[in-house]
Amino acid sequence: MTRRLRLSVLLTISTLPVMTGAVLSPALPALKSAFGGGAGAQTWARWALTTPALFVAVGAPLAGFVIDRTGRRPVLLTSLVLFGASGSVGGLLNSLPAITVSRAALGLAAGGLGTVTTTLIVDYYDDAQSQILGGQAAVMALAAMSYTILGGALTDLSWRAPFGAFGIALVLAGPAFYVLPEPDASTPPDDAPDAPSEPPAVPWGRVGLLYGLAFLGLAVFNLIRVELPYYLRAMGLTSGLWMGVILSAGTVTGAAASFSYDRVRSRIGAWGTLALVFGGFAAGFGVIAGATSAGLVLVGLLLAGGGMGLLVPSLTDGVGEAVPEAVRGRALGGLSTLRNLGRFAAPVLTTPALVGSGASAPFVGGTMLAGGLALLLLGGVGACHLPRRASAAHDSEPQPSLCNA
Numbered sequence: 001m002t003r004r005l006r007l008s009v010l011l012t013i014s015t016l017p018v019m020t021g022a023v024l025s026p027a028l029p030a031l032k033s034a035f036g037g038g039a040g041a042q043t044w045a046r047w048a049l050t051t052p053a054l055f056v057a058v059g060a061p062l063a064g065f066v067i068d069r070t071g072r073r074p075v076l077l078t079s080l081v082l083f084g085a086s087g088s089v090g091g092l093l094n095s096l097p098a099i100t101v102s103r104a105a106l107g108l109a110a111g112g113l114g115t116v117t118t119t120l121i122v123d124y125y126d127d128a129q130s131q132i133l134g135g136q137a138a139v140m141a142l143a144a145m146s147y148t149i150l151g152g153a154l155t156d157l158s159w160r161a162p163f164g165a166f167g168i169a170l171v172l173a174g175p176a177f178y179v180l181p182e183p184d185a186s187t188p189p190d191d192a193p194d195a196p197s198e199p200p201a202v203p204w205g206r207v208g209l210l211y212g213l214a215f216l217g218l219a220v221f222n223l224i225r226v227e228l229p230y231y232l233r234a235m236g237l238t239s240g241l242w243m244g245v246i247l248s249a250g251t252v253t254g255a256a257a258s259f260s261y262d263r264v265r266s267r268i269g270a271w272g273t274l275a276l277v278f279g280g281f282a283a284g285f286g287v288i289a290g291a292t293s294a295g296l297v298l299v300g301l302l303l304a305g306g307g308m309g310l311l312v313p314s315l316t317d318g319v320g321e322a323v324p325e326a327v328r329g330r331a332l333g334g335l336s337t338l339r340n341l342g343r344f345a346a347p348v349l350t351t352p353a354l355v356g357s358g359a360s361a362p363f364v365g366g367t368m369l370a371g372g373l374a375l376l377l378l379g380g381v382g383a384c385h386l387p388r389r390a391s392a393a394h395d396s397e398p399q400p401s402l403c404n405a
Contacts, residue, residue, distance in 0.1 A: 002179070006124070007132075009175045013076075014117035014136055015143035016083055016169055017110040020052040020103070021343070022144045023162045025225040026152035026244040029233050030159040035096050044096035046226055046347050051100050052107030053222075053343035056336060059111025064119075064333025068326070071182050072116050072123070079112030080173040087166025106166070111340070115333045122320050122328060123183040131262055133320070137313040138258035141305070145251035152244020202323050207331065210318045211338040213274060216373060217311050218342030220281055220366045221304065224250070226346045227362045228288075228297070234359050235294055249298050250284075250305020257309030264310060265317075271384065273314050275377035280307025281370035289363035300363075315339070 024031075031045040067075050086105035093099050118136075125132045147165070154161035224247065232243055257264075265273050284304025291297045315335060323331040 006179050009172070009179050010117055010120055010124075011136055011139045013080070013113060013172055013176060014121075015140050015147075016080075016172075017056065017114045018140050018144045019147045019166065019168075020056075020087070020106055020110050021049055021222070021225050022147035022248075023151035023154075023165045024049055025148060025229060025247055026240050027155040027159050027162050028229045029243075030155050030240065031096065034159045041096065042230075044100065048096055048100045048103055049226060050222070050344045050347060052103045052110055053340040055104045055107025056111035056114065056340035057107075057338075057344065059108035060115045060336035060340065061111075061330065061333040062108075063112040063115040064329040064331070064336075067116055067119060068329040072120055073180065073182050075112050075116045076120075076176055076180065077173060079109045079116065080169045080176060082106075083109035083113060084167050084169035084171075084173075087169070088163055090166075091160040091163030107340070109169075111333075111336060114336045115329065118316060118320075118332050118336075119329045120180065120183070122332075133261075133313045133316050135259070137261065137309060137316075138255045140312065141251040141254035141258055141309050144254075145248035148248035148251075149241070149244045152240040152242070152247075155240030155244075202327060202331070206322050207319055207334075210315055210322075211335060213373070214315050214335055214338040215342040215345070216369065217277065217281070217315075218339045219345045219348075220285070220342075220370050221308050221311075222343045222346035223285075223362050223366050224301065224304065227359075231288075231359050231363075232294060232297065235297075237294055246294060246298055246301070250301040250308065253302045253306040254309030257306045258313060261310055261313045261317075265314070269381070270314065270318055271377055271381050273310055275374050275381060277307040277311045277314065278370045278374035278377060280304060280310075282367050282374055285363045285366040285370060289360045289367055291360075 028045050028049060031048065032041045035041040035044070063075050063079070083106060086102050086109060090099045090102045090106075093102060118133075121132050121136060150165060151162045154165065228247060229243060232246060237243055237246070261273075264276070268276065281304050284300040284302070284307065287300030287303060288297050291300060316332065319331050319335045320328060
């Protein structure tokens with residue numbers, strides 16, 4: 001019972017970083033209208049949505065550094081309190097710049113929560129890491145759907161109402177204090193002779209590639225939250241609730257894909273899974289770019305959501321198993337940084353100089369970028385298989401470490 005309760009509380013807390021964008025995304029048109037309705041208000045509303053991601057990029061590695069030295073619980077409990085307070089205060093403010101500043105603090109807290117919860121999962125469940133991480137991604141996908149629909153429903157009451165949802169973090173601080181203990185540290189006996197410490201070996205080629213895919217993947221996928229509300233409004237959809245329902249559609253296929261992550265990876269390998277991810281993005285964004293109705297947008301979201309459901313556990317599992325335990329907190333913090341820098345950079349992909357003008361232009365750009373990455377990954381998978389076959393036939397040189405996944 002304690003193990004099940006611990007996992008339930010840990011997985012629930014791990015969904016909170018998803019809330020930073022999911023709850024507020026359906027409110028973007030309402031925020032724009034509440035603060036003048038012009039191009040300036042639209043720009044500030046976009047940055048209010050994505051600013052937490054930039055500060056998650058700061059908070060995540062800082063949290064990784066701290067938890068490797070002082071423990072997991074201080075970071076966990078402090079982040080929960082800061083998340084609840086800084087998220088809720090946005091509903092009391094009266095300017096978009098002030099809201100953006102409050103959401104910077106929210107991002108720092110979300111960075112701490114994302115890093116510490118993932119590290120605790122690896123600490124507590126090392127024997128079932130891939131299975132638990134796949135389950136975590138599925139829970140996060142379902143939570144994103146719930147938070148987005150909740151945000152849409154609250155937006156129909158007031159643009160201020162969605163900010164109140166962040167107070168759930170304060171409620172979760174109590175259960176976290178009682179059921180999430182500090183993991184046991186493996187330490188040498190007191191009378192053991194001191195051995196010279198060497199920096200643990202980190203396969204930076206593999207980790208760096210995963211970091212790059214994290215940045216690009218999240219930059220592309222976050223176009224859905226940044227641009228799709230305006231795209232749907234241009235199609236005539238004005239209900240915040242229905243906008244939230246449509247925006248959350250991809251989390252259904254995302255959850256299903258996350259639950260099947262362990263099986264998919266065992267069949268097609270780590271890099272094959274990532275190729276499938278970006279292929280799903282390309283297909284989904286292509287449908288959205290050519291959509292003439294909200295129904296077709298829904299189809300595109302279902303395709304792209306399936307890719308997102310595989311992306312998060314693929315990246316976390318890949319980095320978590322590649323690095324030694326001594327630097328795992330920092331490595332996973334770095335992964336969180338790159339993911340959230342990608343989220344923050346999503347508005348840059350909407351620049352007309354890059355993708356042209358028109359409501360569908362960002363999704364055309366997303367299709368091209370994701371499709372190119374899928375082809376590159378497929379080429380890499382093929383290149384890894386060739387040495388493997390040659391080695392079996394001719395005892396040739398070992399294949400590169402990037403293929404060993």
